[in-house]
Amino acid sequence: MRSTFNWGHGLRLLAIVSLLAAAAFPIYWMLVTSLTPSADLFADTPHMLPDFSRIEVFEEVFREIPVATWLANSAIVATGTMVLSIALAILPAYTLSRFRFRGKGALGFTLFVTQMLPEAMLVVPLYAIFGQLALLDTLTGLILANTAFTVPVITWILKGAIDGVPIDVEEAARIDGCSRIDIVLSVVIPLVAPTLAAAGVIAFFHGWNEYVFAQTLVSSQSLQTASVGLAGFVGELSTPVHSVMAVGLIYTLPAVALYLVAQRYVVAGMTAGSVKG
Amino acid sequence: MTESAPRNGRLEGSRWTPYIYIAPISLYLLLFQGYPLIQELMLSFTSTSLLSPQDSEYVGIRNYQDLIDASDFHATIVVTVVYTIACVVLSIGLGLAAALLLDRPFLGRGVARAAVTIPWAAPSVAVALIFTWMFNAQYGIFNHALRALGFASGHENWLDHPALALPAILLTTVWQIFPFASVVLLAALQGVSSELREAAVIDGADRLSVFKAVVWPTIQPSVALLSLFITIWSLRRFDLIWLMTQGGPIGATNTLVIELYRQGFVYRELGFAAAVGMIGLTIALVVTLVYFHISARAERAGGRR
Numbered sequence: 001m002r003s004t005f006n007w008g009h010g011l012r013l014l015a016i017v018s019l020l021a022a023a024a025f026p027i028y029w030m031l032v033t034s035l036t037p038s039a040d041l042f043a044d045t046p047h048m049l050p051d052f053s054r055i056e057v058f059e060e061v062f063r064e065i066p067v068a069t070w071l072a073n074s075a076i077v078a079t080g081t082m083v084l085s086i087a088l089a090i091l092p093a094y095t096l097s098r099f100r101f102r103g104k105g106a107l108g109f110t111l112f113v114t115q116m117l118p119e120a121m122l123v124v125p126l127y128a129i130f131g132q133l134a135l136l137d138t139l140t141g142l143i144l145a146n147t148a149f150t151v152p153v154i155t156w157i158l159k160g161a162i163d164g165v166p167i168d169v170e171e172a173a174r175i176d177g178c179s180r181i182d183i184v185l186s187v188v189i190p191l192v193a194p195t196l197a198a199a200g201v202i203a204f205f206h207g208w209n210e211y212v213f214a215q216t217l218v219s220s221q222s223l224q225t226a227s228v229g230l231a232g233f234v235g236e237l238s239t240p241v242h243s244v245m246a247v248g249l250i251y252t253l254p255a256v257a258l259y260l261v262a263q264r265y266v267v268a269g270m271t272a273g274s275v276k277g
Numbered sequence: 278m279t280e281s282a283p284r285n286g287r288l289e290g291s292r293w294t295p296y297i298y299i300a301p302i303s304l305y306l307l308l309f310q311g312y313p314l315i316q317e318l319m320l321s322f323t324s325t326s327l328l329s330p331q332d333s334e335y336v337g338i339r340n341y342q343d344l345i346d347a348s349d350f351h352a353t354i355v356v357t358v359v360y361t362i363a364c365v366v367l368s369i370g371l372g373l374a375a376a377l378l379l380d381r382p383f384l385g386r387g388v389a390r391a392a393v394t395i396p397w398a399a400p401s402v403a404v405a406l407i408f409t410w411m412f413n414a415q416y417g418i419f420n421h422a423l424r425a426l427g428f429a430s431g432h433e434n435w436l437d438h439p440a441l442a443l444p445a446i447l448l449t450t451v452w453q454i455f456p457f458a459s460v461v462l463l464a465a466l467q468g469v470s471s472e473l474r475e476a477a478v479i480d481g482a483d484r485l486s487v488f489k490a491v492v493w494p495t496i497q498p499s500v501a502l503l504s505l506f507i508t509i510w511s512l513r514r515f516d517l518i519w520l521m522t523q524g525g526p527i528g529a530t531n532t533l534v535i536e537l538y539r540q541g542f543v544y545r546e547l548g549f550a551a552a553v554g555m556i557g558l559t560i561a562l563v564v565t566l567v568y569f570h571i572s573a574r575a576e577r578a579g580g581r582r
Binding site: 012023089101104117126180216226234244248258 | 400521
């Protein structure tokens with residue numbers, strides 16, 4: 001009996017280790033590749049371990065490739081998307097949670113339908129609209145386009161959190177003479193701060209990762225985001241592979257780090273939003 | 278004291294208050310989603326070139342007819358359906374396996390749970406970059422591994438091989454999205470009653486029976502919802518596929534969204550592209566309505582708590 005149990009235990013451990021290895025390997029491989037000299041990348045046997053003596057690669061790429069500009073543009077787009085999404089989502093989330101009104105179902109359905117629209121489909125009409133609004137070739141335009149895709153998700157996640165705030169808290173503030181907007185901003189929002197943080201991270205991610213709009217709605221080199229810059233290197237071997245992988249890693253790590261820092265809240269926010277439907 | 282509070286404890290307010298609160302988001306979505314969508318729908322009934330969009334010509338349903346008649350388009354639908362179903366099944370299967378493994382306590386579980394979600398946080402463009410390199414015919418680690426294991430050729434050109442490209446894209450996609458499934462299912466597993474589970478074990482049920490009788494009924498609604506989300510995401514996934522294969526070779530990975538983009542930006546046929554988009558959207562809507570229909574029926578039948 002006992003030995004069977006240990007067998008099972010060992011197998012389970014092996015499965016967990018394999019799972020983690022599979023999940024981490026591509027990121028690890030990006031690191032190893034970035035730290036391997038070009039000649040060795042094309043050798044018959046691959047280097048399996050990172051060579052940290054070549055760490056200056058990560059400094060060099062900033063001189064060879066406009067990585068700093070790319071990252072700055074991505075950061076602006078991501079931050080703008082995050083701020084605008086949250087600003088737009090708070091009141092509708094509160095409304096969906098607290099009010100019964102005609103058209104509530106339609107609003108909920110509309111928010112869901114936006115999740116089905118591919119960016120690639122809307123990019124042509126958006127291009128025309130942005131042309132009229134003088135938003136083409138601006139980072140503001142990218143923020144506006146991205147927010148249209150994030151704000152429905154953020155609204156839904158915040159609504160889930162506000163559902164969990166007891167109405168008594170609001171009634172107490174109401175008796176103290178606060179207006180409803182005051183109540184939402186100073187009473188309800190602080191109580192859902194962790195979910196707000198999660199929503200912010202999700203919107204930031206979307207802006208950081210977005211590719212289609214950044215590729216089509218912006219044409220200036222100086223406004224290129226990291227996703228577009230990096231996309232130019234996919235499957236191409238004329239730029240040194242180790243430099244490209246170094247840029248890829250520099251682009252990936254902030255997203256992964258942010259996610260890991262906020263992980264507890266993101267997971268709680270995502271699952272609350274999705275499990276409740 | 279609370280005489281002004283309406284039923285079910287809601288705060289008082291003018292009947293217009295909710296509409297004022299949802300006005301900004303409604304206008305925003307109308308301008309940046311609704312209006313473009315209507316434009317796109319109208320475009321799908323025209324012949325319009327990207328080069329001179331003002332010379333748009335109304336052609337009725339001809340774009341749709343041409344699509345329905347084209348055997349290439351049938352292949353696109355098949356690829357889309359295969360890709361979507363495989364994404365759903367494989368991501369949820371792997372996600373469930375991961376969730377079950379990470380559900381029971383062990384040393385370092387917190388770290389393991391965090392680590393397993395890393396792929397989901399990686400940007401698609403970066404994922405396309407590293408996987409394209411890993412799939413490289415001569416220097417990719419997958420072929421290195423195949424050679425090390427003694428496979429004869431070990432020089433498979435994964436992304437440029439009609440039979441291997443779709444599996445390679447699937448592997449990449451599943452790697453990226455299974456963590457989402459595992460996170461959602463891990464949360465769902467917290468709802469499994471430990472008393473019921475223990476009772477089943479005392480009754481002598483083996484692991485599989487416990488899973489079927491106790492675990493599955495609890496997580497089933499989450500699995501259904503995940504299927505819906507992953508279906509919708511798979512129908513609209515663009516970056517990964519476009520950057521890795523552009524739908525090729527010979528259409529092996531050509532999903533609807535890739536076809537839409539190619540029609541619009543390579544062949545510059547905006548009307549045709551719009552028609553492809555509308556067909557994709559219809560499929561997504563039908564799947565969603567079927568899902569809501571089934572889950573509403575399950576709820577009425579008391580199958581869902």
